[in-house]
Amino acid sequence: MCSRWLAVYSLLALAGLPLAQAATRPRYGGVLRVEIRENIESVDPPDSGTGLADLMGAFSITRWEAGLRATYAADNNAPGGRPFVDAVEVRMGRPLRDQSIDLEVGKADVIELGAGESRRGAAGRKIWMSAPVRIVALVFGPRVEDARIREGLALAVDRTAILNVLLQRQGEISGALLPQWISGYAFLFQPAADLGRARTLIAAAPPGARNLSLGVEDGGLRAMADRVALNARDAGLTVTTAPQGNAGDVRLVDAQVASSDPARALAGIAAALGLIVPARMENAEAVYNAERAVLEGFRVVPLFHLPDVYGAGPRVRGAAGISPLGQWKFGNVWLEGDRP
Amino acid sequence: MTFRTRLLLIFTLAVVASVGVVELLVQKATRREFERMDAARSDALVTQFRKEFDRRSQEVVRAVGGIGRSDSALNIAISPDPTSFYGEAGELAAAHSLDLLELVAGDGAIVSSAEWPARFGYREDWLVEHGDWREGQAFLRRAELPDGVTLALAAVSTVTAGDRKLFVVGGQQLDQAFLSSLVLPDGMRALLYRSLQPKFAAEQMLGPGPRSAELRALVEDTLARKRERYRIVGRGADAESFHALPLAGYDGAALGALLIGSSRRGLAELESKQLRYGIEVAAFGILMSVALGAWATARVTRPVERLARSATAVAAGNWDTTVEVTSGDEIGRLALAFNRMTEELMAQRERLVQAERVAAWRELARRLAHELKNPLFPLQITVENMQRARSQYPEQFDEVFREGSQTLLAELGNLKQIVARFSDFAKMPAPEMQPLDFNRLIGETMKLFEAQLARAGIAAREELDPAAPTVMADPEQMTRALRNLILNAIDAMPQGGTLTVRTRRLGPGLRLEVADTGQGLTPEECGRLFTPYYTTKTHGTGLGLAIVQSVVSDHHGRISVAGAPGKGATFQIDLGDRTG
């Protein structure tokens, strides 16, 4: 079940692809054009986190226009050898729809894919999908003191419908913070969906506690937030989506797993979500106990584990350009095209 | 009310009544015509609304039908996995200018919703339960949105692919924009009420202008009866006439109401103008009628007034009053007759006065003769006795002369009394007025009569009003009058009885009553009682009550007597009452 997530998963839409021009040996040369949604406004290029920071090492920055574009040139002295491509050009702040169009018309080589788009791959488009490295969860603020409200909302969310429709079955329902492929024990946290019990719990709470605002930090999760609000309404809660930038009584958050080591991964998730875990977790059982302690009380309600998904154009060859953790590994990517 | 005033009033009323009737008729006709025009405008607006509604319906039907026939819809219908079409409805709705669009699988589960994307998977059972949806027909329905419920004009297209079915439900909201598309003449407004909640909700009333409780009642009535209703809302210039049409959904339920309001300000202003003109005309008419009436009545009433004044003067005693004869008509003839009458009256009065004077002299002579006769006879007898004694019984002459002298002296004394009384009556002086407390006067006078009353076996009662005012009067004359009345009362109760003296406030003045429980008086006696020398007693001059009357008259008072045989008599003197 989980073995498929243990390595990078790459899909090739082969329909219509002529076999004549392929070769297994990489080609040196070319500029890899990458597009991302995020506008990175920092003065300097990022040196941590997944994405642009991963390029450092195999590439070195030659041009940085905050919020617009960045160019990284292949480092001849890079560990593991000079990358195959000469340079990587990254365009920032491109909406998903525009990225798809650019990939279709050949203006981009690697783009981010939203949920569902991986299943609508055009001919020649490859899908690079990491292991489930993003945790989407509801995080309650201190104002929501009644545990019945928190548990009620947790029971009310129809995860299956969201996964099947909004996420296009790209990801997995999870009751745990760490995905199964990292912890190995995520199956012990079974998410429950019980609308009847949710109604009972919420009806027992005072009426004043049944109004919540739901903050959504990532615009890409807004559709999911709307569905959560609708599920909450069915259970007797009034959940309104807070305006962008507003924290809300409960937040729908998207946090990235930054390490394949369970203890470090849990520490990273906890830090991202504002939770506290022990500083030392020496074995899997300790990590499990720490995670279980965090999840008790329903202050955090994990919903899904999602992969990072990228689409690569027909001229992109080579191994998948992202690691299981979603890190950019463009050093081993090469471009089909003119040969020396 | 004088005749002139009455005449003026009649004229005025006639004018006002005429003007009022005309005013009423004009107003009625105006209102009828206004209502007719108002109804025509409302009908026109309703027709416009229906046309716009139909046009929108056709738009929706076309758009929904187009989507239903599209390849996209077919693909969705035949797809074994509809989950990938979550975002289709939004794009299709935008492309076909629809506010709402849902793609619903054959089992009623929403595949994609443009207006509420998060509702995928939820069921629209009403689509499945209704069964056969006819293409080309739009209807109203309530549609749920994330922030509430709305009313929409919707159509359904069914896509069938083998054993698979897809419902395409699209529509446009009935909202402010729909209302704004109606062209409204001045003074008219259109409101749209959307029945989206079980109870009336003011915020669902779309359209301009104020809303009132009456509007709410109209809406509720229209929705309850599901029939067109009409009502006038508001008062005066702010009144509006509203036609309300129910808007029904596909199942006949009333989902909303269209209200066409027409301001009645024009009618109110017109009526106000009419009223003003009417009032002005009436005022003018009144003035004219007053002027004419005054002239007319002057011609009639002045002579009558003169006649009336003259008659009053005559009644007051000025019998020599004449009236000017200014015309030869009936009024003139009446004046002539009046003058002749007064002349005759004067003559008759002269004759009467003469006669009364002769009668009074005769009465006085008679009374004098009577009064004098009584003492004179004993005088004569006494002198004759004395002569007889001198001649026949000289030895008894001294005693006879002594007795006879006493008798002569006593009778001479009576004669002198009678003469003094007559003299008193003849020369009663003018009263010397001063504020007089009658209660005190009565108290003092009654004390004087205590012994006499006791001897006569008469009980004395004083019922004196403490609020009786002081009245300007001559104390001496009043005392005399009071004494005469008391003496009269004593004389009326030879067997004893009760003498009651009362005072009572009478306006600004005073009423004095002296009542006895004696033999009473007949009406004839009541009428002649105050005639000088009239008496019911066997003794006395009969001047006592005349003196009382004279005193009262000199004090500008009134005196009257009431009584009945066997029931005593009550003398009433009113003094100081200006109205007398």
Place this chain on the structure above:
Amino acid sequence: MIAAVKGWHAVLAAVWILVPARAWAADDVAGAARELAAKTALFTGAGATISASYRNLSSLGPVQLEQARAGYEAALRQMGMRLGDGGTVEAQISLSENGSQYLLIADLRKGDDRQVAMVEIARWKGGPGAKPTDSAAWIERKVVWEQEEQVLDAAFPGDAMVLLAPSGVGIYAKHGEQWELRQVLSISSSRPWPRDLRGHLSFQGATFRAFLPGVTCGGATEPEPRMECHAGEYPWSVESAGGAGMSAYFAPGRNYFDGRLSIENPAIHNGPPFYSAAATGDPRQPVWLLALVNGKAQVVDGGFNVLAEIPGWGSDVASIETRCGKGNQVLATQPSDAGDTDAVQSYIWKDRSMAAATPAAIFPGPVTALWARGGSAVAVARDLETGKYVVYVLTVACGL
């Protein structure tokens, strides 16, 4: 949800807590099962009856799951527990894994109490090989080695196995059925190795040369392993079946031969760059198949006259001597990406074209090296699942 541990359980629990974490990891499934049983006993207490169920959530096979079950139940019985349906304790045993290890997990429930116990199991080698296909001739694969570091080439001089890796040359001796590392001769380079590093071992007797981009090493495995390396541009010796050989210059910092080669005479021919070359056909007059970097395969004769150009070839070719069919055959990889499984098929030169002689042999990942070794060929493939480089010796077998 986890019940407080009381009484003598507390003592055992203290022991449990105080024992270093690493002590709970097990090297094998059976050991893990025993440890898990000990943890279970702490929770259930002595003499309890346990209803156990098992499931496999890992990439391990049913054999391992059965090992876990047998080990767990045996250990429990030794500790005095009873096993059977309707026990007071329910134990859901799961064999799971994460990125770095396997986990044996017990989800224990006693009434309302619940406790989860885990034992970590280190990962180990393993992996099935490909099965032969039903055919007149087929490619047989034999796994000889597997390691994390990339293997550039492998040779089997005498009884030894020599592996060329980016870090150096490893010399292995056989102990029983297993190869054991005898010595590593390090190779260093002043410049970083290029991506898609390629290397080749060329043996003559016990002496060898190791070719890498920009570095050539010479050494011997006997009597004592030794090696000397020199930086510089030296032509690689590319052997082929039937004794044919080629010298070709490798582009420095790249993954292909730059086109300068010589086959029979020392004169260097300047041709198009190519990834690999293989001689086929009549051993007396072989033709050379060159896998060009433009994705085509070019067949040239000894005079470098182009005899054919064949589209749709992978970039690795190697000659192989075989008794099946006529002449030597060419093993060739299929055109695929590094993220796909790969396949190797054998071809013969016939009628001025290459015809498939065997069905394709599927590999669990891309073939990163394919070198001729006379009657066999060495193929190195990167296992997509494990990420390890697996060394295969290929031979073409047939029903003869």
